[in-house]
Amino acid sequence: MAAPLGLHLEFGGGAELLFDGVKNHHVTLPDQSNPWDMKQLLAWIRGNMLKERPELFMQGDTVRPGILVLINDADWELMGELDYQLQDKDNVVFISTLHGG
């Protein structure tokens, strides 16, 4: 299963400011021998999309606390978080809850 993977990524709550202010991104992940998981996606985002201040989005190999992640509109805590294996056309949302109110 080495077909390219198309994903819809969305950033909100201010997290979009780290991505040129753009909320919606359609990305295609390159072929690889193993299936893509969330951990690899985050590393890919950091390497290919993050424009500035990676420490405001990432902490270690996961998202920074205070940034919520939804996979296909469900809490990623229910989906295995970093271990979730991505499917073609998945919708992944990152919303910052820091500085809100």
Place this chain on the structure above:
Amino acid sequence: MCQVEEDYNGLECNQEKIPVSGLNRKCMKCKEGTAVLIIRVSDAFCRSCFKEYFIHKFRAMLGKNRVIFPQEKVLLAVSGGAASCTMLSQVQEGLSRDAPKKLRFMPGIVYIDDGGACGRSEDERQTSISQLKNIFTQTGFPYFIVPLEKVFSLPTSVLVPGTSDPDPSNPCYKQAVDKYLKEKQKLREEEAVCAVAQLNLEDSAYLPEHKLALQRLFSSLKTLSAKQEMLQTLRQHLILHVARENSYSKVMMGESCSRLAVKLLSNIALGRGAALASDTGFSDPRFGDVVIVRPMRDYSSKEITFYNRMFHVPSVFIPGLDTKSHDKASIQRLTESFVTNLQADFPSTVSTIYRTSEKLHTVRPPQSQSTEPEPASKCLLCLCALDTTADKASAFHATLISEQLSQLRLQEGSVDLVAGSSDQCCVEDQTCGTSGCCSSKRTPVQQDLKTLLCYSCRLTVKDMAAVNTLPPYILTEAEKRQRRSQMKVEISEYLLEEDQD
């Protein structure tokens, strides 16, 4: 009827995070629906149970506290952020329902545009405002959009606590309900009045000189912590003014429990310990005639964010003072990152801090009980009760002493600096001899202002390069209070001499 409340709010979550496995976990409430989110430690909810839980919690919060009267005018402070926009949607939801527990107050909306203090361009500000107007117009509620620049035309009366109505305790509440049923007719007329007020205040224009004055004020504040405190204070004053001008007797703020936990800890760090109860409690009576309520204080920011996303509650992200700032840029930012990091490993962090604040409330007597609300006994800026008379072991006293010591050293170095503060060189049994600082000649405002402020607001003002950049209503009221206390001293001296004869 409050089953939901007990089920979720009474939960103790003092264990560490439990890893959740399985993609198709069921809802813990209905045991049928597919869970879509986890709140608290490991409570999985389906979409419809989450909605029910969320809506119930809002009404339970207002019902339990019984501070809002039927037909009362309530001003919702909306910042555009997720929490205050959810608050707005919950009020709409509560008012539109035909259920017997329908909310029965009369809401209005206020938005303070602080773009001028945050370095936003005119275009950026207008874009945010038009997005907000879309949201506000759809509610049908009257709304006020007020630029922060308007603080330069506020009257001094904002700084004086108003006299509150008779105690809004339970017997009164029942009377008010009866009254409401009789006066249903008047409600329509009141609504018409609201619409008129909206027309007058919708003009969000400000004078160019006020724009410059605001820039001067914020560039005079040397630290981000002080800027954030000042912004908070001025915003509060404007909201209070709009409320009074339009006879709103309650103001609803949309602070979530995550936000309040951060506020609570940073307030301690900023020296606002004495004002904790009113700064973070459900209701805050410090302004007297206008009471602040915080109906979102039982919601975590995760719950709010998920609700907004699932049920399409519109909000507008508006960059503020600390957007994209470094973790250590201010005490407030540092605390936020501390709390959220801790929360990631120990999910009960926020609820523990939050419950601690509840305990502080019961220990501290409510501020309203402290005899007369004489303005001089309240802080000039934040209107909390002055904590500066605290005992000698307090942080306040320690800073004061170190300040005095460093001033003494200054005085030894140069004689020219002696004309400093008259209130400090003469404390206790020190005498100043012939240096002349005890004469009643006017001292500069900066020196004097401190005596009118609580410990925390003193720290903010201390970070100012030029105190005269403060808006006129603050400076004028400060002078007035100084003159009054000066007169008091003179009178008491006179009386003392009379006594001795």
